[in-house]
Amino acid sequence: MKVENINPFIESVMETFDSMLNCRVKVGKPAVTKDDEDADDIIGVIGLTGTARGIVAIRLPIKTAVTSIGRLVGVEFKEIDSSIIDGVGEMINIIAGNAKVKFEGQKISLSLPTVVRGNMYKLNNLTGAVFLTLPFSSELGDFDLLVSFKSSDEAVGKKEEAHAGAHR
Amino acid sequence: MQVLIVDDSQIMRKIITGVLKKLNVNEILEAVNGQEAVDMLVGKTDVGLVMMDWNMPTMTGIDAVRKIRANGSKVPIIMCTTEGEKDKVLEALKAGANDYLVKPFNPKDIQAKLEKFLTSVS
Numbered sequence: 001m002k003v004e005n006i007n008p009f010i011e012s013v014m015e016t017f018d019s020m021l022n023c024r025v026k027v028g029k030p031a032v033t034k035d036d037e038d039a040d041d042i043i044g045v046i047g048l049t050g051t052a053r054g055i056v057a058i059r060l061p062i063k064t065a066v067t068s069i070g071r072l073v074g075v076e077f078k079e080i081d082s083s084i085i086d087g088v089g090e091m092i093n094i095i096a097g098n099a100k101v102k103f104e105g106q107k108i109s110l111s112l113p114t115v116v117r118g119n120m121y122k123l124n125n126l127t128g129a130v131f132l133t134l135p136f137s138s139e140l141g142d143f144d145l146l147v148s149f150k151s152s153d154e155a156v157g158k159k160e161e162a163h164a165g166a167h168r
Numbered sequence: 169m170q171v172l173i174v175d176d177s178q179i180m181r182k183i184i185t186g187v188l189k190k191l192n193v194n195e196i197l198e199a200v201n202g203q204e205a206v207d208m209l210v211g212k213t214d215v216g217l218v219m220m221d222w223n224m225p226t227m228t229g230i231d232a233v234r235k236i237r238a239n240g241s242k243v244p245i246i247m248c249t250t251e252g253e254k255d256k257v258l259e260a261l262k263a264g265a266n267d268y269l270v271k272p273f274n275p276k277d278i279q280a281k282l283e284k285f286l287t288s289v290s
Contacts, residue, residue: 019272020183073182087179094271097250110223110250
């Protein structure tokens with residue numbers, strides 16, 4: 001995965017949190033996501049198709065999800081409810097939508113977002129590709145953005161099947 | 169004067185509702201897809217502004233804008249969406265939308281758009 005293909009997602013996370021949550025976030029060192037990584041989190045997943053293909057996911061510890069979505073709506077949530085789930089889906093939709101505009105010359109469409117809660121999910125990446133984990137920290141808590149992405153120039157000459165899913 | 173928020177996301181409806189209430193707009197209607205919005209606006213003249221999402225099930229926002237204009241309504245419509253590419257903006261304006269707001273936005277962005285239209289219709 002090319003570095004220049006990651007930057008739009010990092011910028012999009014920063015812009016989304018700054019604009020909608022009035023919150024500055026810092027990005028840490030990217031790492032390759034391990035297959036067996038799991039935790040008691042909420043994860044919002046969205047697929048990208050078109051001239052570039054991939055999967056983008058935001059993984060929030062429950063506490064971060066509750067505080068972030070609470071600030072987004074202006075309500076103090078005590079526990080996970082449908083608003084939090086809906087909010088995490090909307091958040092990844094906005095992050096991916098904002099990032100795709102930054103890829104000039106690419107025609108990218110977004111799938112409907114999916115939100116999974118728990119510690120028994122497993123994200124499958126593009127065959128032959130890897131997920132990069134981008135760790136973020138903020139006053140609202142830490143969270144990760146997971147990106148598996150191939151632009152058309154990376155995909156030339158390769159036949160790969162995208163199969164994104166969250167399996168319980 | 170009523171404002172109609174059209175978005176399948178409950179959370180987005182709440183966010184926009186919160187900003188509207190801060191602007192003392194308390195007559196707020198909600199629709200969860202384009203078809204519902206089209207149906208709600210038939211024969212209704214007291215809706216002064218529509219905030220329309222693009223990607224929704226059943227009927228998209230852009231199709232809803234076309235239907236609303238085909239039905240003869242001149243209600244101001246602001247597209248409020250993640251679809252920020254120039255061709256999408258032009259498509260929406262061509263379909264009959266009056267303005268465009270790209271997510272992510274902050275409350276001030278919504279407020280500026282709302283004030284523009286609420287002032288023009290009041």
